[in-house]
Amino acid sequence: xxxxxxxLEAICRxxxxxxxxxxxxxxxxxxEAEDAVQEVFVRLLTHADRIxxxxxxxxWCYTIATRVCLNRLxxxxxxxxxxxxxVEEQAVPPAGPxxxxxxxxxxxxxxxxxxxxxxxxxxxxxxxxxxxxAGALLALSRKTIGKRLARxxxxxxxxLGVEVP
Amino acid sequence: MNVAPRTPSCPTELALEEHLAxxxxxxxxxxxxxxxxxxxxxxxxAVEERFQAEVVPRLVPRLRQALAAAEGGAARTRARRGWxxxxxxxxxxxxxxxxxxPVLRQPELLAKGAGLTVYVRHGEEVxxxxxxxxxxxxxxxxxxxxxxRTCFAWVASLDAAGTVSLLAPAGGTAPVRVAGPGALPxxxxxxATPGPERVFALCSPAPRPWAEVEAALRDLARRRPGAEGVRxxxxxxxxxxxxxxxxxxxxxx
Numbered sequence: 057x058x059x060x061x062x063x064l065e066a067i068c069r070x071x072x073x074x075x076x077x078x079x080x081x082x083x084x085x086x087x088e089a090e091d092a093v094q095e096v097f098v099r100l101l102t103h104a105d106r107i108x109x110x111x112x113x114x115x116w117c118y119t120i121a122t123r124v125c126l127n128r129l130x131x132x133x134x135x136x137x138x139x140x141x142x143v144e145e146q147a148v149p150p151a152g153p154x155x156x157x158x159x160x161x162x163x164x165x166x167x168x169x170x171x172x173x174x175x176x177x178x179x180x181x182x183x184x185x186x187x188x189x190a191g192a193l194l195a196l197s198r199k200t201i202g203k204r205l206a207r208x209x210x211x212x213x214x215x216l217g218v219e220v221p
Numbered sequence: 222m223n224v225a226p227r228t229p230s231c232p233t234e235l236a237l238e239e240h241l242a243x244x245x246x247x248x249x250x251x252x253x254x255x256x257x258x259x260x261x262x263x264x265x266x267a268v269e270e271r272f273q274a275e276v277v278p279r280l281v282p283r284l285r286q287a288l289a290a291a292e293g294g295a296a297r298t299r300a301r302r303g304w305x306x307x308x309x310x311x312x313x314x315x316x317x318x319x320x321x322x323p324v325l326r327q328p329e330l331l332a333k334g335a336g337l338t339v340y341v342r343h344g345e346e347v348x349x350x351x352x353x354x355x356x357x358x359x360x361x362x363x364x365x366x367x368x369x370r371t372c373f374a375w376v377a378s379l380d381a382a383g384t385v386s387l388l389a390p391a392g393g394t395a396p397v398r399v400a401g402p403g404a405l406p407x408x409x410x411x412x413a414t415p416g417p418e419r420v421f422a423l424c425s426p427a428p429r430p431w432a433e434v435e436a437a438l439r440d441l442a443r444r445r446p447g448a449e450g451v452r453x454x455x456x457x458x459x460x461x462x463x464x465x466x467x468x469x470x471x472x473x474x
Contacts, residue, residue, distance in 0.1 A: 059288065065281050073269040074238045076276065080268065081234060094280060098287045114242055118235055131349075167338075167349075168367050168403075184233050193235075211367065215403065 059101060068097065074114055075121045082125035082178070092128055096121045119175070119193050126174045130166035165212045176201050177208040224260045231258055241265060336367030337376075337422040337465035342408075355470045358413040364389050364422065365404040372424035372463070374399045375434050380471075381416040381451050383442035385435055388420065396428050415473035417451040422465045429459075 059067075075096050079089035099120055100107065108116050166174050172194065179190040180201070187201045196204070227233070232240070232248050237258065240248040252258040339350040342361040350356070364376045373396035376389035388409040390397050397405055423434055437457045445454040455466045 061281070061285070064284060065277065068277055068280055068284070069273060072277065072280065073265075073272045074241075076272050077238070077265055077268050078234070090276060090280070093276070094283055094287060097280070097284050101284070101288055114238060115235065118238065168336075168365070183235070184227060184229070184231075185235070189233075214400070 059104075064101075067101075071100075071113060071117050072097075075117050078118055078121040079125050082122070083128060088128065089125075092121070092125050095124050095128075099124065115193060122175055122178060123171055126166060126178060127171060129163050130174065132163055165208070165215055168215055169208055169211050172196070173204045173208045173211075176204040177212075180205055224264055225257045227257065228255075231255060234261075237261055237265070337420070337467055338365040338367070339363070339420060339467050339469070340365065340404075350467060350469060353468050353470055355472055356411055357472050358411055360411045361408045362388065362411065362420075363404055363408045364420075366399050366422055366424055366465075367403075368399055368424050369462075370426070371398065371400045372426055373397065373428040374405065374422060374424040375429070375431060376405065376420065376422045377434060377438060378418050378420045378469075379438050379442055379451055380414060380418045381448040382414070383439070383446065384414075385438045385442070387431065387435075394431065396425075396431075399424060411471060413473060415471050417448050418469045418471050419451050419455070420467045420469060421457060423457065423459060423463055425459070425463045 072093060076089060076093050079092040079096070080086065083089045083092060096117065100117065107113065169177075175194055176190055176196070179185045179193060180187060185193070187198050187205070190196075191198045191201045194201070230251070232251060236245070236248055237252075239245065240252075241262070248258075252262060339354075340363040341348050341350050341354065341356055342363070343357060350362075356362075366374055368374075374389070375387070375396050378386045378388055380386075386409070387393070389405045389407055391407045391409060399405070421438070423429065434457075437459070441454055441457060442450070444450075452468060455468075457464055
């Protein structure tokens with residue numbers, strides 16, 4: 057589908073703010089978040105036939121933005137981007153889910169897990185969604201969410217060498 | 222969106238977003254008494270204002286360019302696939318067609334296997350190699366495994382000339398014990414030999430002698446010789462869950 061300039065601007069103005077907020081929430085850097093917004097829109101607009109009805113679009117965008125941003129975090133680990141100089145000193149992260157929000161630790165773990173495991177972990181551990189809600193967002197069963205979460209936590213324990221929730 | 226972390230009683234961020242799109246009395250009632258959620262909503266309004274005023278004018282032209290590029294890329298991919306199908310029917314093109322297969326195929330990293338990740342350092346840049354990744358002479362490779370349980374690992378490669386190279390542990394006489402996901406010690410530098418090179422990671426519950434691994438690779442090279450064999454042979458005669466593989470395409474100087 058070819059988007060006219062007016063259509064493109066309209067969909068950007070309607071869906072862009074929640075996407076940008078989601079990207080800022082995960083990436084924490086404005087320029088990077090803006091790049092991620094563009095990537096989200098390219099995904100949305102190149103698969104226009106999959107765009108759901110308006111009432112479902114917010115959740116759909118939110119999920120895609122989550123995946124795009126987590127992939128970017130993971131890729132930043134692979135590129136060894138901006139390593140924290142004191143990363144070794146962070147060997148014992150703060151207790152509770154806050155540790156997941158630490159970019160450096162998160163990037164290290166994300167580099168070892170697949171996209172679905174990462175999205176599950178973020179939605180449940182960081183965002184506070186129930187496993188049922190995460191399953192609905194990712195179109196996965198509750199049982200699959202549980203398995204993926206367990207796998208993520210196993211990987212995190214092995215990588216970080218600490219007990220995580 | 223630099224606000225305090227949510228408490229367990231706060232709505233999720235998604236619920237707040239939905240409240241912005243379609244006001245929810247329950248969320249409104251919570252936000253009235255919750256400084257954190259009020260701050261989130263205020264910050265959300267500020268992001269909205271900045272997005273509409275500053276980001277949209279930048280984003281829309283960039284999106285048009287990106288969509289045009291994506292459309293061009295899709296057209297090229299379609300053309301390539303068409304050529305590939307035609308090429309597969311023509312013996313003269315078979316070699317070139319096979320060269321494209323790894324690129325068009327689904328990623329072949331074995332999620333349930335040893336979980337091999339290959340990192341390529343090219344100058345100052347480090348990237349994760351994808352199936353069919355093009356690599357240059359002098360590039361440095363590092364390997365990371367993510368086994369489900371403790372295992373003993375060898376990482377080796379096979380090229381089109383049938384050369385078997387032990388990559389990790391380099392020059393080792395015993396496999397590396399891998400207790401969990403992580404990078405293996407050491408790295409391997411690529412020489413200037415062009416053509417495909419397939420990296421195999423083997424991680425077995427008990428140490429397996431290198432001679433057994435080497436013999437399996439040499440046997441594979443005998444049975445499936447040349448570049449085509451390297452590109453299409455992605456299994457060694459060991460249990461599937463103990464192996465993972467990645468194809469690299471080495472560029473000449």
